[in-house]
Amino acid sequence: MAELAALAENAVREHPAEALGYSPIDGLPALRDQIAARFATPELQLSRENVLITTGGMQALELLGKLFLEAGSTIAAQSPAYLGALDAWRPSHPRYHAMDLAAADCDPHRAMDGARFAYTVPNFSNPTGKLVGTAMRKTLIAAAEATGCWLVEDDPYGMLHYDGTPLPSMIGLYAKAHPGPYRGPVIYLGTVSKELAPGLRLGWVIAAPEVITAMTTAKQGGDLCTSGLCQRIVLDALSSGLTERIRPATLALYRARRDALCRAMSDHLGDLFDWEVPVGGMFVWATAKDPALDTDRLLRTGLDHGVCISPSSVFDPEGRNHNAIRLNFTLNPPEKLAEGIRRLAEATRSLLLENAA
Amino acid sequence: MAELAALAENAVREHPAEALGYSPIDGLPALRDQIAARFATPELQLSRENVLITTGGMQALELLGKLFLEAGSTIAAQSPAYLGALDAWRPSHPRYHAMDLAAADCDPHRAMDGARFAYTVPNFSNPTGKLVGTAMRKTLIAAAEATGCWLVEDDPYGMLHYDGTPLPSMIGLYAKAHPGPYRGPVIYLGTVSKELAPGLRLGWVIAAPEVITAMTTAKQGGDLCTSGLCQRIVLDALSSGLTERIRPATLALYRARRDALCRAMSDHLGDLFDWEVPVGGMFVWATAKDPALDTDRLLRTGLDHGVCISPSSVFDPEGRNHNAIRLNFTLNPPEKLAEGIRRLAEATRSLLLENAA
Structure with missing residues (x-):
């Protein structure tokens, strides 16, 4: 808490234009770079163009709705599903193809056929707390490639891993099979709400540049930009190693x-x-x-x-x-x-x- | 800037639960009280229930769209109109009844008939910089009462008054004629973006409690809540008199x-x-x-x-x-x-x- 208080003071004093002025719609370039560097691997090559900063993870869900849904569109959604996501998409009254990813007869390919996107929380989902296994993650990616359906990997809880070894992310699995600058169908959502503080309202989307560009346009009509003060604090918390230390x-x-x-x-x-x-x-x-x-x-x-x-x-x-x-x-x-x-x-x-x- | 830096540090150190945790969807109660007290007069009686805290003024415009618009709904809008408002409402493809409030033949009653709401920026509108006169403000209120149309008074620029005397707000004019706990048709929008800092992304809606309740539900599906850190800084900036001093x-x-x-x-x-x-x-x-x-x-x-x-x-x-x-x-x-x-x-x-x- 003391470190965060110092970062907040420092953000205003040392970076007043960034912290107090309007930010670019898609986020502070240095923070986008930091997020890209945090998630990049030799296969998953990410640059600023793959990253959008959002006002909490919730805004990313709302922007997905704005971007992909019309009245009555279909969503393939892991079932049971995060309440907040259902709220975010309710305005367009979507139809749902439910995917019980733990069931032996689950067929993501069929669920994703005709859907605008598939929504999943592979790590410790809200509400079930369960992990989606690596085999099913690969099945979901294959279904996304076969159907042309976007595959949303919402990952607010991935860092809250108490036992055993974390499983590979779907965006990482996709990149292993398709190394290079990332252009794939997985749309990865992250947030600092669980690892730092929800009061900063700071999340991000990692996706193909075309998705980032379109979501940026949608964000402009939503809140113009995310708080520069909160962005600057998160940038400094990530680059100073505070998130890792706590x-x-x-x-x-x-x-x-x-x-x-x-x-x-x-x-x-x-x-x-x-x-x-x-x-x-x-x-x-x-x-x-x-x-x-x-x-x-x-x-x-x-x-x-x-x-x-x-x-x-x-x-x-x-x-x-x-x-x-x-x-x-x-x-x-x-x-x-x-x-x-x-x-x-x-x-x-x-x-x-x-x-x- | 030094004072704001100190407020930011103090917000995290002295109010960590408020600044870093999830806030109530409708905002910190103390900030809602502060905004109510700031705008209340003996006739315009405001309480917490009349106030919603938003993530910048822009979010208030988006929430109006979510609340009032369906595909093809009509908006009566001051013309020319704020670009950002047009962006916020574009997803529902509204029709517009244009109101040139400076024209001698302007008929707000006709424009507001059948509209979901009327959108006005009476003080130094973006883009024209012009004031809407008191007589036209009263005409707009009368039209709202006659048609049952909600009347949005967007006021980001009202405090930037360089010459002469400020004109009375429409919400204040309505309250003069209907003194008491506010339940009227005027929906007033404010922000700290012009008087303090846009990077805090902090605005507010003052309206009838039924409107605040409905906009709060819409906000839940948008960003869950506004940054507690930013809310706490604004609360302290208002109560310490910083906004008045600068x-x-x-x-x-x-x-x-x-x-x-x-x-x-x-x-x-x-x-x-x-x-x-x-x-x-x-x-x-x-x-x-x-x-x-x-x-x-x-x-x-x-x-x-x-x-x-x-x-x-x-x-x-x-x-x-x-x-x-x-x-x-x-x-x-x-x-x-x-x-x-x-x-x-x-x-x-x-x-x-x-x-x-």
Whole structure:
């Protein structure tokens, strides 16, 4: 926090024109270069032209909608899907081809055929917290190439990796097969919200230059530019290594909270829900063992018991999934997480009793 | 600049949760209260519920589009109109009822009949720099009440008042006739971009609570929230009186630049263009004396002569006005403004010679 405070002061004092004036629509050139350098590999060759700075990751989702969707367009979306993305695209009333990327019979090629883009969160998705395996990542890329469908790789949680080895990104896998200046179908979205601070509202898109140019035009009509002050702070946080230095502490904090939540779940929810312990991210997805348990009702009963959960219906474009819940473990300390789970167990039992009555 | 740097440092150090975390979608409560207090009068009673914080004034324009426009909706718009507003609303391909508020035969009632909202910049409009008189402001309010049309009062330039006395705002005029908690048809838009710093991307909407609630929902799908860091800096700049303290210097600087531009125009453009010296704002609007002068062509000829102007066509939804130009006087020092006008006179004469050939 002290370092960020100093970076904020320094940004205004040493770079007043950049921090306080209008920025280029597509972002400060030095920050675009920094993001390009951060993600480039010998195969994935990136330059400034591959990078757009956005006002948080959320704006990137909105710009995708502006760029690709007309009324009634189709989106192929990993299911369940991030609530915020569904919100961003709601104005054009899209149709969805759902892709359950964990299902054995999932056919991305069929889902992407006729879709404007495919939306995926391969690392620790919101809401499920699950990883999409490398084989499925390759299948998605192949489907994008075969169908001509853009493939969105939204990656806000990739750095929150607690166990094991990170899997290769789809944009990286594509570049391995097509090395050179990047022109591919994968549109990669990143943000500092999870690794630095959401209050800076700073994200980025890495994509083919034609996509960056078109999204820049869409951004002009949205907010003209992203705050120069926030851009300058992020540039200095990245180039000074602040983001790397704080990462071990962030990971240790969140790992301990995940463990505390999952331990409390084992103690209190084992007979009520099924779940997997996530190897990263911010969420545990738990499915009720009793198919008659309606998690929309559990939300209300939970609030009566002093605990708040996200019901699965809000992550379904059609609002039909009523049997699971999303639990966040990064916001609260272990003892509060444990108390929340105790209350959730009570609320669930109380609702099941009502059902039985 | 030193004060702003200190405010930025202080925001992170003293208010880390507000500055670095997610803010409420509608803005920090203390900032909403501050804006309400700043604009309230005994008749215009404002509370937090009347205020939405936006990511710059531009986002407010985009949210109006999201809220009120469907494909082919009609907007009653002051003509010529702010380019950025036309950009913000382009995705829904609106039809426009043009209102030339300086024309004797202007009929706002007819223009607003059937329109989703009316868009006006009563103080020193972009692009014309002109004031809408008090009588016409009252006519616009009466038309809004008679037609049920929302009346947008976009006011980024109101504080840049160099001569004479500011005119009453439309939201204030409405409240004089309807004192009490504000529930009226005027939607007032403000920003710190002109009085403090555009790099903070901080604006606000003051409107009836039902409008604020609906725009808040639209903002959620756009960028989730405005940067807490920027909000905290603006809150402290307003409450510490920084904005008031720097105002005299800003006005003196811009007044001198306006005078320098208009003096150079008198010296070099008197036989080529007609214009009025604006009493505020950032722009002079000049109409060519020769109706055959195409200012789209003048843009290109000007660039060849090393000067850039905004041609009138970009401020017309149909791109039909080709006979005027917008000149900005706030960005450059007097000697650069004078040199620009010399080059513009050369470019104009060269183009007129081409026309005659």
